[in-house]
Amino acid sequence: MPELPEVETVRRGLEARIRGRSIESAAVASNRVFRVDPQWLRSQIVGQRVVALDRRGKYLVIELDDWYWVVHLGMTGQLTVKGKDASGAGSDRRPDGFTDIADALDRHTPLALRFSTGEVMTFRDVRKFGRVFLIAKVQGALTDLFGSLGLEPLGSSYCLEDFLKKLKGRKTRLKSMLLNQGFVAGVGNIYADEALFEAALHPARTVRSLSRAEKEALFRAIPEVLEKGLLYGGTTLRDYVGSDGEPGQNQNGLRVYGRDERACYRCGTVIQKMVISQRGTHYCPTCQPRSRKKEKPNVVRTSAV
DNA sequence: AACCTTCCCTGATGGC
DNA sequence: TGCCATCAGGGAAGGT
Numbered sequence: 548m549p550e551l552p553e554v555e556t557v558r559r560g561l562e563a564r565i566r567g568r569s570i571e572s573a574a575v576a577s578n579r580v581f582r583v584d585p586q587w588l589r590s591q592i593v594g595q596r597v598v599a600l601d602r603r604g605k606y607l608v609i610e611l612d613d614w615y616w617v618v619h620l621g622m623t624g625q626l627t628v629k630g631k632d633a634s635g636a637g638s639d640r641r642p643d644g645f646t647d648i649a650d651a652l653d654r655h656t657p658l659a660l661r662f663s664t665g666e667v668m669t670f671r672d673v674r675k676f677g678r679v680f681l682i683a684k685v686q687g688a689l690t691d692l693f694g695s696l697g698l699e700p701l702g703s704s705y706c707l708e709d710f711l712k713k714l715k716g717r718k719t720r721l722k723s724m725l726l727n728q729g730f731v732a733g734v735g736n737i738y739a740d741e742a743l744f745e746a747a748l749h750p751a752r753t754v755r756s757l758s759r760a761e762k763e764a765l766f767r768a769i770p771e772v773l774e775k776g777l778l779y780g781g782t783t784l785r786d787y788v789g790s791d792g793e794p795g796q797n798q799n800g801l802r803v804y805g806r807d808e809r810a811c812y813r814c815g816t817v818i819q820k821m822v823i824s825q826r827g828t829h830y831c832p833t834c835q836p837r838s839r840k841k842e843k844p845n846v847v848r849t850s851a852v
Numbered sequence: 853a854a855c856c857t858t859c860c861c862t863g864a865t866g867g868c
Numbered sequence: 869t870g871c872c873a874t875c876a877g878g879g880a881a882g883g884t
Contacts, residue, residue, distance in 0.1 A: 549878095621878060621879085623861090655862090673861085673863070674861045674862050674863085674877090675861055676860075676861070676877075718855080719855060728878085736878085784876090824857090825857075827875090
């Protein structure tokens with residue numbers, strides 16, 4: 548599930564591989580991921596150069612000469628680049644393995660393009676929860692798309708004052724708040740659970756039940772778990788791969804997500820799973836008590852690590 | 853306005 | 869072996 552660390556890993560990979568390159572040819576197939584007419588998109592991006600790669604929350608922004616080409620990977624989206632010598636070259640084939648760029652399309656791959664240098668980039672999305680936009684580069688062009696997004700947790704703009712302002716007057720549960728991109732952009736189901744564990748907060752607690760110290764703990768925990776995910780190249784549970792096609796490694800470092808019925812690394816208690824906002828939610832009932840922590844927390848340590 | 857629920861979509865998985 | 873139900877979840881849309 549591509550969340551901020553996964554999207555940022557893809558962005559960095561693309562930065563190294565396609566920035567400055569020109570799109571020589573492209574193929575698109577009708578697919579619900581396109582939020583613009585796919586043939587129109589194709590006609591507009593061919594001949595354009597990749598000027599920059601940016602990210603806002605879970606959105607990847609591929610800046611072309613005249614367009615912002617915005618991609619959201621949804622649940623299973625994969626944006627990968629293969630070098631010109633990456634696949635078996637037949638006698639009648641291009642060095643990249645495709646006679647025609649349209650040959651790179653398949654049932655789950657509605658978009659493929661070739662750069663002037665020979666690399667081929669494809670967008671694959673099995674479950675079609677991804678989205679592709681093409682927006683003209685004019686002042687405020689991305690406001691419609693990004694205007695409602697919340698704080699950017701890894702940016703220098705991320706500050707406690709704004710965070711507290713966002714939480715003010717809210718009654719929603721912590722897990723729901725973290726999943727809502729209007730509070731903090733880029734957190735998804737996995738990192739929400741990890742952040743709540745890191746902050747020692749029960750996911751079903753409400754925003755208004757938090758003490759000042761607890762809000763500060765959550766404020767700090769969010770970028771902490773995202774940075775860790777980024778350090779390990781993202782979390783791969785099933786579909787996620789970076790732009791090089793390689794999975795991430797952060798799944799090995801998760802503290803609670805997917806660990807229900809196993810022992811908490813911190814205290815040994817069995818990790819529980821519940822559903823909040825229709826999402827599987829994992830937590831340690833000892834480390835993340837539902838009622839507010841006592842003045843003198845008495846954490847029992849039954850196992851190391 | 854704030855908050856919650858439903859729905860989209862497909863492959864993997866488990867029960868029988 | 870095959871068939872069917874269930875599960876996973878980001879975010880838009882609809883409901884309260």
